[in-house]
Amino acid sequence: MIDREQVVHVAALARLALSDAEIDRMQADLQQILQAFEALNALDVSDVAPTAQVIPLATVERPDTTEAPLSHDDVMRNAPRVERDQIRVPAVLTED
Amino acid sequence: MSDDLFRLTVTEASSALEAGDISSVDLTGSVLDRIDAVDARTGAFLLVTADAAIDQAREADARRKTGDANPLLGIPLAIKDVLCTDGVATTCASRILEGFVPPYDATVVARLKAAGAVLVGKTNMDEFAMGSSNENSGYHPVRNPWDLSRVPGGSSGGSAAAVAADECLAALGSDTGGSVRQPAALCGCVGLKPTYGRVSRFGLVAFASSLDQVGPLAKSVRDAAVLLSAISGHDSRDATSLPEPVPDYAAMLDGSVEGLRIGVAPEYFGEGIDAGVSAAVREAIGVLETNGAELREITLPHTEYALPVYYVIAPSEASANLARYNGVKYGLSDPQAVDVDEMMATVRARGFGAEVKRRIMLGTFALSSGYYDAYYLRAQKIRTLIKQDFDTAFESVDVIAAPTSPTTAFDLGGRTADPLAMYRADVLTLPASLAGLAAVSVPCGFVDGLPVGLQLIAPPLHEARLLRAADAYERLRPAWPAPRQAVEA
Numbered sequence: 001m002i003d004r005e006q007v008v009h010v011a012a013l014a015r016l017a018l019s020d021a022e023i024d025r026m027q028a029d030l031q032q033i034l035q036a037f038e039a040l041n042a043l044d045v046s047d048v049a050p051t052a053q054v055i056p057l058a059t060v061e062r063p064d065t066t067e068a069p070l071s072h073d074d075v076m077r078n079a080p081r082v083e084r085d086q087i088r089v090p091a092v093l094t095e096d
Numbered sequence: 097m098s099d100d101l102f103r104l105t106v107t108e109a110s111s112a113l114e115a116g117d118i119s120s121v122d123l124t125g126s127v128l129d130r131i132d133a134v135d136a137r138t139g140a141f142l143l144v145t146a147d148a149a150i151d152q153a154r155e156a157d158a159r160r161k162t163g164d165a166n167p168l169l170g171i172p173l174a175i176k177d178v179l180c181t182d183g184v185a186t187t188c189a190s191r192i193l194e195g196f197v198p199p200y201d202a203t204v205v206a207r208l209k210a211a212g213a214v215l216v217g218k219t220n221m222d223e224f225a226m227g228s229s230n231e232n233s234g235y236h237p238v239r240n241p242w243d244l245s246r247v248p249g250g251s252s253g254g255s256a257a258a259v260a261a262d263e264c265l266a267a268l269g270s271d272t273g274g275s276v277r278q279p280a281a282l283c284g285c286v287g288l289k290p291t292y293g294r295v296s297r298f299g300l301v302a303f304a305s306s307l308d309q310v311g312p313l314a315k316s317v318r319d320a321a322v323l324l325s326a327i328s329g330h331d332s333r334d335a336t337s338l339p340e341p342v343p344d345y346a347a348m349l350d351g352s353v354e355g356l357r358i359g360v361a362p363e364y365f366g367e368g369i370d371a372g373v374s375a376a377v378r379e380a381i382g383v384l385e386t387n388g389a390e391l392r393e394i395t396l397p398h399t400e401y402a403l404p405v406y407y408v409i410a411p412s413e414a415s416a417n418l419a420r421y422n423g424v425k426y427g428l429s430d431p432q433a434v435d436v437d438e439m440m441a442t443v444r445a446r447g448f449g450a451e452v453k454r455r456i457m458l459g460t461f462a463l464s465s466g467y468y469d470a471y472y473l474r475a476q477k478i479r480t481l482i483k484q485d486f487d488t489a490f491e492s493v494d495v496i497a498a499p500t501s502p503t504t505a506f507d508l509g510g511r512t513a514d515p516l517a518m519y520r521a522d523v524l525t526l527p528a529s530l531a532g533l534a535a536v537s538v539p540c541g542f543v544d545g546l547p548v549g550l551q552l553i554a555p556p557l558h559e560a561r562l563l564r565a566a567d568a569y570e571r572l573r574p575a576w577p578a579p580r581q582a583v584e585a
Contacts, residue, residue, distance in 0.1 A: 010460050010461045010464060016444050040474050043481070050473055
């Protein structure tokens with residue numbers, strides 16, 4: 001139902017560097033869980049509308065006025081690496 | 097007043113404070129001493145903010161002298177560590193948020209502070225609120241105050257254990273699929289999940305956005321009502337927040353169930369439900385009937401689908417919500433990584449625990465190309481059928497009564513090897529969550545010395561009806577004991 005290659009693919013999509021042992025365990029767990037989810041196929045839902053959220057609120061608007069934002073220092077305080085008042089990350093574009 | 101101030105309910109403490117019999121500094125000191133004495137056994141707290149609590153207590157005592165009589169003024173409360181607290185570390189019990197100190201308060205926290213409540217600390221939980229036993233905490237497990245070899249339930253296990261062991265007068269938790277009600281049932285306290293949209297989620301770390309709600313855990317239904325009034329109401333910072341006015345829920349508790357139509361569905365008493373739990377809950381329902389409620393058999397035919405529906409929808413939403421933890425803006429990072437992709441993948445692999453990884457994988461799979469229709473869309477359609485079951489039922493009944501949890505508290509380690517067995521702990525709380533309903537768990541008896549919870553479910557925004565029924569039951573039930581033996585051994 002879900003093979004090892006798919007698990008590796010999904011882990012890449014989810015940005016999770018799983019070890020080989022974790023991939024084995026994950027495949028077994030997902031296999032077991034998805035098998036239990038086969039129950040969902042027992043119902044004919046072709047005429048049923050999906051529910052994304054249960055309380056019917058229309059698009060919520062509020063007055064277009066500015067409010068004081070959090071201070072720059074407060075927001076940056078949690079960043080692991082800050083340089084010249086900006087968050088520093090490793091290279092986004094590499095040569096290969 | 098005795099030395100045991102920590103044993104008081106919110107309502108009792110509030111009266112004593114207002115009468116001038118005790119001060120908030122005394123009360124808060126008593127609660128902090130209690131935490132010192134028993135928390136090594138329960139593991140309910142991740143962080144105790146003793147100095148700040150005493151400062152807040154002094155401030156509350158000063159405010160009372162000016163005539164302020166808010167029912168939460170000077171009352172020591174605990175906050176589940178999934179709610180942001182300004183200047184106080186917030187971890188979601190995850191290593192990936194180690195060191196994160198929010199620069200703002202969640203709206204519910206701000207509202208409690210404005211009411212003058214004293215916040216004694218942050219409670220332990222399953223990592224990112226994913227779990228039913230609190231064993232998924234990235235720090236340490238919580239033990240059930242009634243039997244330290246058993247789980248407190250989850251994911252608000254720390255809040256439930258803290259309330260049951262008198263380490264706070266009441267607490268906030270969050271409930272996505274049962275995370276307030278199920279631990280409340282297993283620890284013998286009251287736990288309320290408000291209607292989806294009743295309480296602001298601004299500053300609640302998101303797990304599954306179409307399901308998450310903040311709710312109180314308390315020693316009595318009246319206390320839960322007081323907390324609900326304090327935290328409810330519209331918040332312009334949460335687009336799913338409902339605009340309806342907030343009543344004084346505690347003032348509406350009149351102790352009557354005369355003429356209340358209670359629905360009982362066979363689907364909640366079937367296979368997999370412990371016989372002792374069923375019997376205790378049926379007995380509680382009988383007490384309500386004897387006192388004027390009318391029982392009606394109803395049917396909720398899609399109940400059995402709630403578990404797979406939930407475990408497709410919630411992990412799918414979680415896989416998107418948890419994408420933000422990547423070592424860039426806060427928390428765990430990896431300065432040695434050569435490129436940003438490597439950093440994100442290694443930080444996430446190191447920072448997330450096994451169950452969080454499992455749910456991210458499950459959700460990512462369910463949303464991925466080629467599987468979306470078969471899993472996520474199909475689950476959303478069956479969610480519609482589950483909601484319609486309740487809509488139909490509520491045409492003929494006012495509330496639905498059922499067990500909260502299929503079993504009493506299970507052994508620590510008893511289900512950790514089998515994810516599906518753990519998921520089944522939520523089987524009776526998931527349907528009301530998927531339908532966005534209000535639901536409460538109230539202690540209704542014991543099986544082999546372990547508490548059983550009666551779950552009552554009401555239509556959206558009928559918290560007053562729900563609390564009135566739960567409070568009436570509480571008055572009819574024998575006085576609830578405190579779990580002294582295990583925690584004070």
